[in-house]
Structures are given as structure tokens and as C-alpha cells.
Amino acid sequence: MRRIAALLGALLRDWSRSRETVFFVVLFPIILLMIFSTVFAASAPSFGLVVQNQDVGTDGEATNLSATFVENLEGIDPLNVRHLDADRNLTEWSQEGDGDGSRVLVLPEGFAEDVRAQSGRVRIAIIRDTVRRVQDDLNESERATVQSGLDQADQQEVPANATGARLQFYAPPDDQSAAVVRGILSTVVAEFNQRSIGVEEPPVSLESGTIGSAGLTSTDYYLPAFIATLVLINGVMTVPGVIAGFHQDGTLKRLVATPLRKRDWIVANVLQQSLLALLLSGVMLVVAAVLFGVTVIPGPLSIALVLLGAIAFSALGMTLGSLLPNPDAASSLGGSIAFPMMFLSGVFWEIDIMPETLQTIGRLMPLYQFHRGLRRLMIVGTTDGVWPAFAMLGGMAVVFVALAVRLTRWRDFGG
Incomplete structure (x- = not known):
């Protein structure tokens, strides 16, 4: 030595x-x-994405609307979708081996209910606007029928302040591809909204955040x-x-x-x-x-x-x-x-x-x-x-x- x-x-x-x-x-x-x-620069043809669907019923199965949304994601070629159990703690999981550096999309509990509420509110708003535009061309009997239908819709207790479902997208601060993935998700959300008849006030919105150690x-x-x-x-x-x-x-x-x-x-x-x-x-x-x-x-x-x-x-x-x-x-x-x-x-x-x-x-x-x-x-x-x-x-x-x-x-x- x-x-x-x-x-x-x-x-x-x-x-x-x-x-x-x-x-x-x-x-x-x-x-x-x-x-x-x-x-920083980000551009890539394929991206990993972990999806946590928290909108499950009492039987533990995902609701129809949330399952449909996830199926839409799985059909996008640039995304490689993996699934995370609804009851997993996201913070703890992100610090484990499989969670380190992963991008995560969370469908919150009540996703399907919020989508239906917002879609219903938008549908009724569209119908009311249409009625106002054509009411001068309707006779008294037709107006009464339309008004009866609107009154029945009001009785369905569609929340007037419904804001729709809010998805959460998380990515590590050093993930250069996060912006690209978020753009893909926004496109999927837009198509889903169109099917839900939510145009100006969509029933689903996407929010972003970072996942990882705080303060870094x-x-x-x-x-x-x-x-x-x-x-x-x-x-x-x-x-x-x-x-x-x-x-x-x-x-x-x-x-x-x-x-x-x-x-x-x-x-x-x-x-x-x-x-x-x-x-x-x-x-x-x-x-x-x-x-x-x-x-x-x-x-x-x-x-x-x-x-x-x-x-x-x-x-x-x-x-x-x-x-x-x-x-x-x-x-x-x-x-x-x-x-x-x-x-x-x-x-x-x-x-x-x-x-x-x-x-x-x-x-x-x-x-x-x-x-x-x-x-x-x-x-x-x-x-x-x-x-x-x-x-x-x-x-x-x-x-x-x-x-x-x-x-x-x-x-x-x-x-």
C-alpha cells in the first residue's frame, strides 16, 4: 500500500x-x-403514461364513461399506457422503483357523474338557445310542448354550477417530453368533449402538475x-x-x-x-x-x-x-x-x-x-x-x- x-x-x-x-x-x-x-427541447414519437382511474363503482370496476376515456387513450399510437390501481397512494408510488420518473394521468372519483352533469347542463343550454331562436315560428301548442319538456329537464336537478371532471396530469420537473404528452392528452380530451356535446364549456378539462420531491x-x-x-x-x-x-x-x-x-x-x-x-x-x-x-x-x-x-x-x-x-x-x-x-x-x-x-x-x-x-x-x-x-x-x-x-x-x- x-x-x-x-x-x-x-x-x-x-x-x-x-x-x-x-x-x-x-x-x-x-x-x-x-x-x-x-x-430544453422535447420531441418524440412514443411516450409512456401511467393512468390511475379512481372512478370505480362499489364492485371495484371502472365506470363506463371513465373506462371509455381510458380506452381512447390506449388507442393513441404515441402513448404507451400502463395502469395504476385506484387505491394506490400516488406520492408513495412515485418514490418506488416503477414510479420514479413516470408521467401520470389521474381520473378523479366521480368522473362519470361530473361528465354527465356538465353534459346535461350544456345540452339544456343548447336547447333553450335553440328554442329562443325559433319560438316565433312555433304556434301556442308547440310552445307549450317545448316548455313542458324544458320544465321536466329542470326537474332532473342538473347542477347549475357544474364544472365538469378535472383530470390531473403529473410529470417530473426534468421530463422534457411532458409538454408533448400534455398536447396529446388535450387532443383526446377535446374529442371526448365533442362526443359529450360540450363545446364552449367542456365537461372534461385537463390540469397539470409536477410529481416528485418537493422544492427541487x-x-x-x-x-x-x-x-x-x-x-x-x-x-x-x-x-x-x-x-x-x-x-x-x-x-x-x-x-x-x-x-x-x-x-x-x-x-x-x-x-x-x-x-x-x-x-x-x-x-x-x-x-x-x-x-x-x-x-x-x-x-x-x-x-x-x-x-x-x-x-x-x-x-x-x-x-x-x-x-x-x-x-x-x-x-x-x-x-x-x-x-x-x-x-x-x-x-x-x-x-x-x-x-x-x-x-x-x-x-x-x-x-x-x-x-x-x-x-x-x-x-x-x-x-x-x-x-x-x-x-x-x-x-x-x-x-x-x-x-x-x-x-x-x-x-x-x-x-
Whole structure:
């Protein structure tokens, strides 16, 4: 351990002398933080939506009108509708594994009754207006008949102040596709209203809200994505070039003549890059707090997950750097892995906007579990569903450290 500690100190000093590396590793994630915290865009062909129909009868079955409305939603191609039991607590469910990051539409209790009341009121208003327009063309007998019908309608006790059913649409603050989904829902509501003969005063209206931890901004929600991206870039794009540079400038040849063991050298490099990633994550937290008022503070488990992720991705970078002796080629190889992983893992936009095949691939990537685990720990404040991230990153760290030890050419240098 003394050798590793001494080597770790030397590596950190050497890293700090490379202005280009420090500039890129520190500045690039901060640029991402600035861009994604101020500019949002949403456009997608397919979206997940959870529907909670609270309008059920005494037998536990949904009322006819509410069931019809849900069937209309299920018939919309861009929507992938799932169902939530009527008696589930929405706040508690949103903090569980399946509820994290989900969009929710709630049909309130009494939906069918409110729709009928508002539709009846509008129908009567339309009839009265029609009668006023044609009453001069009616004889006394016809007027009496019409008035009798209107009196009977009044006796049905249709509430004069009926406002119709109010649907509630909830989405996380960082859901860039929420506006598109709300637009789709508004179209469905408009068509439903037309069938209910509600034109100027529709029997159904749609209201919006956010679901998730109270008091957090959109930047708070994006912070786990920024940290995960920083760790990925530092490990998979920076480390391969650094390690390949050691090959190219003959550093490894000189190290062979020392008592230093290859395993110690690799472990020290992995620890150095991991500590740097942890430090840079702290810098990002400070920048986010100062510029955007972010209040999220990582707990011990969040810090442990960031450190484990840094070790795993740095070990992957060590392995890539051992494959190619040219720093530019090694960095390009790292970029060819990092960028697809970054944009396919659902870090900066919802994974459900992609085709199903790409969704499957994205969920298999370590960055997906890493980001999902950080989000649940830092934003939702729960440990449910985070252990797969620890397991995947831990296994990845062990495998790639072993591969780096195996592939690094310590004594056999061709030429």
C-alpha cells in the first residue's frame, strides 16, 4: 500500500501539470450543466403514461364513461399506457422503483357523474338557445310542448354550477417530453368533449402538475445526469489517452527497471482517476449551487456510488489504453464508447423516445444503472432499486481491473 500511495501522489501531480486535460475534464461537464439547465427541447414519437382511474363503482370496476376515456387513450399510437390501481397512494408510488420518473394521468372519483352533469347542463343550454331562436315560428301548442319538456329537464336537478371532471396530469420537473404528452392528452380530451356535446364549456378539462420531491428545481433533477456524465468522460475518454501516452513516451519501459509491480501501478492509476472524478463532482455541485440554487446534497451512499462508478469507468479506460499505444487513437476509441453510451442510456432524455431495440440496449448499459441509482439516492431519497447499480458497477470494476492487469504490456515491448 505504501508503494501505491506514493505512486498515487506522483500521478496526481503529473495530472495537474497537463493543462489541456484539466481544462477539458473540468470545463466540458460544466458546459453541459449550463446548456441543459437553460435550454430544453422535447420531441418524440412514443411516450409512456401511467393512468390511475379512481372512478370505480362499489364492485371495484371502472365506470363506463371513465373506462371509455381510458380506452381512447390506449388507442393513441404515441402513448404507451400502463395502469395504476385506484387505491394506490400516488406520492408513495412515485418514490418506488416503477414510479420514479413516470408521467401520470389521474381520473378523479366521480368522473362519470361530473361528465354527465356538465353534459346535461350544456345540452339544456343548447336547447333553450335553440328554442329562443325559433319560438316565433312555433304556434301556442308547440310552445307549450317545448316548455313542458324544458320544465321536466329542470326537474332532473342538473347542477347549475357544474364544472365538469378535472383530470390531473403529473410529470417530473426534468421530463422534457411532458409538454408533448400534455398536447396529446388535450387532443383526446377535446374529442371526448365533442362526443359529450360540450363545446364552449367542456365537461372534461385537463390540469397539470409536477410529481416528485418537493422544492427541487429542474437542475436538481439533472444533477445526477451531469455527475454520471462527468465520471464517464473522465474514465472512458481521458484515461485511455493518458495510459497510451505512458506507452508511447517510454514511461512503462522505465518502470520495468524498478521494483514497482504492474498491479500496483494499475491500481494506483485507477484510484487517482477515481479520486479526481469524485473531486470534480464536488466542483460541479458547487457550481450548480452558486449559479442555479441547487439544494441537493449527496449522502454517503451517493458518494459511495459515485466513487464506485469512477473506479469502474476508470478501469475500463485503463483497459482501452492498454490496447492502443497511440494517445489520440486510444482517446478516439474511448469516445466511440462513451458518446453512444451517453446518448442511449436515458441520461439527458427519456429512454422511451427511442425504438424498442435501442431501449433494450440502453437499459443494459452500465451508465443507465449508474444514473438511475444516483437519481433515486439524490432526488427520490430512497435506496429502493439502487442495488443493481452497485452490483453492475462493482462487477465491472473487478472485470476491467483484471483485464487491465492482463493486457498491459509490462515487460514485452515490441520494438
